[in-house]
Amino acid sequence: MIVLVLFFSLIPAGQCGLCHPEERVQFAESIHAQEMISCTDCHDGDPSAISPEQAHRGKFRSLKRRTEIPKMCARCHSDPRMMRVYNLPTDQLALYRTSQHGTQIDRGDTRAAVCTDCHGTHKILRSTDPESPSYIRNIPETCGRCHGESESVEGSRPSSYTAYMQGVHAEELLKKNNPNAPECSRCHGIHGAAPAGVGDVSKICGNCHSAALRAFREGPHAAAMTEAGLPECVACHDNHATAASDIQDIQEICSECHATDSAEFEVGEKMRVLITGAEEQLAKAHQMVMQASSVPLYVEDYLARLEEARTHLMEAEPAIHTISLPEVERSAAIARSLGEEVEAEIEGELSELSLRKIGLIVFWFYILLTIWILFQYRQRSLRKQ
Amino acid sequence: MANETGRLHQLIDWTEKRLNLTEMVSLLTMFGLFYTELNTSKPLSEAVREALAKPLPAYSRWPRVMGLLVLILFLFELGTGLLLAFYYRPTPQESYASILIIARGVRFGWFVRQMHFWGAQLLLVILIARLIRFFFRGHYRPPRELIWITAALLLVTATHLDFTGRFLASNNDFYWSSRRAMELLFSIPIMGVFFSFVIHEIEDYTFTLSRFYFMHILMLPTLFWGLLYLSFSGIRRIGLTEIKGEEHRPARETFPAHLYNLLIIVVFIFGILVTFSVLVPVPFGEPIDYLETPGNLRIPWYLLAPYGLVEIFPSWMPISGRSLILLVVLMVFILLPFLDRRSNREPSQRRRIWIVNFVLLAVWIFFTFYGAFLDIGGG
Numbered sequence: 001m002i003v004l005v006l007f008f009s010l011i012p013a014g015q016c017g018l019c020h021p022e023e024r025v026q027f028a029e030s031i032h033a034q035e036m037i038s039c040t041d042c043h044d045g046d047p048s049a050i051s052p053e054q055a056h057r058g059k060f061r062s063l064k065r066r067t068e069i070p071k072m073c074a075r076c077h078s079d080p081r082m083m084r085v086y087n088l089p090t091d092q093l094a095l096y097r098t099s100q101h102g103t104q105i106d107r108g109d110t111r112a113a114v115c116t117d118c119h120g121t122h123k124i125l126r127s128t129d130p131e132s133p134s135y136i137r138n139i140p141e142t143c144g145r146c147h148g149e150s151e152s153v154e155g156s157r158p159s160s161y162t163a164y165m166q167g168v169h170a171e172e173l174l175k176k177n178n179p180n181a182p183e184c185s186r187c188h189g190i191h192g193a194a195p196a197g198v199g200d201v202s203k204i205c206g207n208c209h210s211a212a213l214r215a216f217r218e219g220p221h222a223a224a225m226t227e228a229g230l231p232e233c234v235a236c237h238d239n240h241a242t243a244a245s246d247i248q249d250i251q252e253i254c255s256e257c258h259a260t261d262s263a264e265f266e267v268g269e270k271m272r273v274l275i276t277g278a279e280e281q282l283a284k285a286h287q288m289v290m291q292a293s294s295v296p297l298y299v300e301d302y303l304a305r306l307e308e309a310r311t312h313l314m315e316a317e318p319a320i321h322t323i324s325l326p327e328v329e330r331s332a333a334i335a336r337s338l339g340e341e342v343e344a345e346i347e348g349e350l351s352e353l354s355l356r357k358i359g360l361i362v363f364w365f366y367i368l369l370t371i372w373i374l375f376q377y378r379q380r381s382l383r384k385q
Numbered sequence: 386m387a388n389e390t391g392r393l394h395q396l397i398d399w400t401e402k403r404l405n406l407t408e409m410v411s412l413l414t415m416f417g418l419f420y421t422e423l424n425t426s427k428p429l430s431e432a433v434r435e436a437l438a439k440p441l442p443a444y445s446r447w448p449r450v451m452g453l454l455v456l457i458l459f460l461f462e463l464g465t466g467l468l469l470a471f472y473y474r475p476t477p478q479e480s481y482a483s484i485l486i487i488a489r490g491v492r493f494g495w496f497v498r499q500m501h502f503w504g505a506q507l508l509l510v511i512l513i514a515r516l517i518r519f520f521f522r523g524h525y526r527p528p529r530e531l532i533w534i535t536a537a538l539l540l541v542t543a544t545h546l547d548f549t550g551r552f553l554a555s556n557n558d559f560y561w562s563s564r565r566a567m568e569l570l571f572s573i574p575i576m577g578v579f580f581s582f583v584i585h586e587i588e589d590y591t592f593t594l595s596r597f598y599f600m601h602i603l604m605l606p607t608l609f610w611g612l613l614y615l616s617f618s619g620i621r622r623i624g625l626t627e628i629k630g631e632e633h634r635p636a637r638e639t640f641p642a643h644l645y646n647l648l649i650i651v652v653f654i655f656g657i658l659v660t661f662s663v664l665v666p667v668p669f670g671e672p673i674d675y676l677e678t679p680g681n682l683r684i685p686w687y688l689l690a691p692y693g694l695v696e697i698f699p700s701w702m703p704i705s706g707r708s709l710i711l712l713v714v715l716m717v718f719i720l721l722p723f724l725d726r727r728s729n730r731e732p733s734q735r736r737r738i739w740i741v742n743f744v745l746l747a748v749w750i751f752f753t754f755y756g757a758f759l760d761i762g763g764g
Contacts, residue, residue, distance in 0.1 A: 294668040298489050360663050367656040371649050378645035 015047055016055065026122035042072060067105055069114040070096055095192035111146075118142055137174060139183035140164055160184075163240035182208065201239075202232040209233075215321035247275045247320070264323075271320055274332040278313050281339035282306060288346045297349055302342050309338035397429065407432045416456050416617050437640045450647060451515040452620065455539065456613055457651055458508040462546075463606065465501040473553070475598035480555040481672045488669065499662030505547050507658060509687055512540045520721075521742050528623055530722035535616040537719045542609045544687055549601040553594070556670030557679060566684045569692060572708040576715075683757065690749050693756030 016039045017024030027033050040047050045060035063072060074093035076082050083090050096102040096115075104112035118134055125132035133142040144161030164170050164184070172181030187204050188194060196204050202222070206213025216222055216232070225232050236253055237243055245253060251260075254268040286306055293299040316331035400406060410433070411423040423432040472491055474483040487494040516536055519525060525533035548566060551559040571577045684692055694714070695707045717724060 294666070356663050360660060363659060364656060367652055370652050374645050374649045374652065378642050378649070381641040381645065 015050065016043075016045075018050075019052060019055075023122050030120075030122060030124045031126050032124055041076075066110045066114050067108070069116055070102070070105070073115045092191045095189070098194070099189065099192045100194045113146060117146070136179065136183055139185055140170060140174070143184045160240045163238070164242075167238070167240060167242040168244045169242050180208075199226065199232075201234050205233045205237075209318070211315070211318035212321050215318045215327070219322040219324060221321070221323060247272050247317075267323060267325055270325055271328045274325075274328055275313070275316055275320075278309075278316070278332040278336040278339065281336045281343070282309055282313065285309075285339040285343040285346070288343055288350075292346050292350060297346075297353075299346075302346060305338055305342050309335040309342075312338070394430075401428055415614060415621075422621070439640075450650065451511055451518070452616060453647065454511050454650065454654070455508065455515070456617075458504055458511065458654070459606075459609060459613065462501060462504050462508065465497050465504060466602065466606075468497045469501055470602060475553065475595050477555070477594055477673075480553065480594060481669075484554060484556075485669065495666070496662060499666055500658055502550075502667045503658050503661040503665075505543075505550060507654065509540070509543055509547060512536070512543055513687070516540060517746065520745075521739070523738070525722040525725070527722070527726075529619070532616060532619040532623070533722050534719060535612050535619065537721075539609065539612045539616065541719075542605055542612060544685075546601060546605045546609065547685060547687075549597040549605065551685065552597045553601055554670075555594075555673060556668075557673050558670045558682070560673045561678055562682050562684045565682055566688050566692075569684070569688065569695060569708070569711075572695075572704045573712045573715075574705055574709050576712060577705075577708070686753070686757075689754075689756035690752040691756075693752035693754075693759065696759055697752070697755060 023039075027039070038047065039045075043061050043063065044058065046055050046057055049055040049057070061068070061072075063069060070093055077088070078090045078093050080090045092115075097106070101113045105114060120133060125135075127134040127136075129135060130137070132138065140161060144159075144164075148159050148161035165174075169181050169183075172178040173183060185193065186207075187196065202213055202216060206216075212233075222232070224230075225235060231239070236256075237245060250268045250272045251265070254265050258264040258268075285302075289299045289302045289306065292302075312331045313335040316328050316335065319327040319331055322328075397406070405425065406429040407423055407427060408425045410429060411425050414423060423436055425432070427435070469487060472483055472487045472494065474480055484498070488498050489495065519529075519533055519536060548563060552563045683689075691711050691714070695704070695711060698707045698710075
């Protein structure tokens with residue numbers, strides 16, 4: 001018994017684990033256990049007591065009321081002196097109070113998320129731990145637990161989680177392991193999570209797509225959408241099921257607002273032709289470069305120029321958002337002309353190689369001549385006998 | 386003119402008093418260039434004159450010059466290989482880049498590289514053709530056993546030379562096809578253990594590359610050279626093969642005519658090599674990607690038949706069991722003279738033997754095609 005008591009008193013869970021073995025196991029894996037935080041730091045009570053009644057005496061808190069939790073966590077996490085050594089921020093509670101989650105909780109709606117819903121209760125892990133629900137790749141699923149299909153808090157609207165999983169951002173983050181792709185919190189905020197206002201969409205998207213945002217603001221769409229109360233980027237690209245618009249689909253996208261015989265529709269079509277033309281030219285030039293590299297010719301120069309052309313083409317894509325034909329044309333035309341230049345030069349070098357074939361014919365003439373001369377010598381040496 | 390020849394003779398005489406020139410030239414003739422020995426006790430000019438005056442047998446012409454062509458092509462490979470070795474760097478970091486430099490930066494480097502590759506392929510073709518001829522003519526029967534064995538070993542050595550050469554090329558396709566071929570070699574019981582000791586696993590590419598480089602430029606060429614010497618030594622002892630009826634034909638040609646014949650063939654072969662090098666360039670391929678096997682790989686063409694043979698068995702059969710058959714085939718091939726001791730002089734038997742030979746050749750061609758069209762996925 002003494003050994004048991006000694007053993008349990010050595011771990012931060014104290015003797016609570018005698019009655020709460022599951023919680024003890026979960027807690028032992030958490031970052032809090034590693035930092036020697038004990039059950040009583042959150043729950044109070046008497047950890048050395050052997051009976052439940054004694055243990056749960058005095059200021060003991062079960063923390064079963066969800067509304068208590070944010071304040072509870074903030075006792076440490078809002079204390080700059082305590083958090084300084086971990087280099088952690090202390091503004092989580094303040095942010096949380098401004099969030100949709102926080103305001104709902106304040107109003108007494110206990111369905112709204114509190115700290116433990118996203119971070120776990122006893123088994124709280126660092127957010128850099130891939131097992132943690134707040135790990136970047138796990139965030140969509142964590143949010144999806146409430147904003148998903150099964151338990152939608154969004155009423156009859158299609159769930160944000162399902163839509164997100166169909167979008168290009170989810171594909172980049174989860175399938176291609178691109179850490180730059182946003183999960184939910186990059187657009188909505190972490191502790192201060194809230195839906196974006198209609199006028200704020202372009203600002204949020206522009207955090208990453210800055211070139212597209214700049215172009216969008218220069219173009220006629222920005223003012224027109226504000227006037228019409230349309231949610232900027234989302235109007236064409238969707239919010240959660242964010243789609244990387246293919247230039248080939250531009251007719252379909254424009255026709256959502258513009259008549260197919262309108263001047264605006266025609267501008268879209270012209271941009272498509274410009275971009276597609278440049279893309280095709282670059283693909284053709286690239287193929288020729290590859291052909292030349294197997295000949296073999298020096299192609300590193302050409303490859304670098306094609307890369308430069310691709311950069312110009314990439315600039316043309318955000319320029320589409322200006323809806324200004326000259327803007328798009330400028331970048332696309334540079335890309336295209338670079339591609340044409342490379343193609344023409346490679347063609348020249350390849351045709352020089354056909355000179356080798358002509359050389360081969362001359363070479364064979366000499367080979368046959370040599371053989372004929374050798375044959376004559378042979379006959380002469382035979383006649384000598 | 387007469388003065389000049391006089392001076393040349395004076396120079397030869399001067400050297401002759403100080404060096405045994407006849408012996409030196411005799412050493413060169415060991416490699417099949419002369420059909421007869423030089424009398425080393427006589428001065429060079431006299432010994433050569435004596436040898437040149439001897440008439441050649443009427444049958445010393447195509448196709449009995451294939452051994453000589455092997456020598457010539459081998460010398461050609463030595464020459465081009467020497468030039469390539471000036472610029473090649475046998476380290477994994479630099480090998481691919483150094484080949485790019487050879488092919489694009491060095492003047493006529495691409496040409497030397499292509500000639501080296503196509504020369505090696507032609508050398509293999511001639512070695513195989515020579516063996517097929519020996520096989521059909523029954524030239525492995527006494528007293529030609531050793532000539533057959535050296536011819537077979539020459540082919541084995543040449544395939545190793547080609548194989549190591551492909552590895553040195555350091556491009557992805559060659560690397561992975563060598564790797565596949567090595568897996569085939571390692572799976573052969575007993576011999577595979579020996580191979581895997583010499584070649585070892587290629588996980589550590591650094592060591593493999595330097596080891597292969599050593600084998601390619603020194604070990605295997607020396608072995609090849611030794612085998613060539615043995616082969617020619619056997620031929621000088623036994624004489625060229627003769628076809629029934631030819632041996633009684635009067636000797637017609639003398640050495641100069643024979644030399645002209647050879648030169649004509651050499652010039653023609655050189656023409657073919659240049660044509661291949663210009664029209665069918667060997668691509669560089671991509672640099673090696675150690676992590677991903679490219680799909681649709683082909684092992685070198687001369688290994689396709691053994692590969693097809695191993696792959697035709699159902700997959701539940703262990704690879705070592707399948708390659709045991711390969712080992713048996715290889716041993717039968719090399720030790721053929723000691724296994725087939727019948728005489729084919731009787732006309733009744735000869736016809737039967739020809740049919741068997743054709744069937745064997747057809748089986749080899751079948752397996753080559755089978756190996757070539759097997760679908761090999763990446764993985």
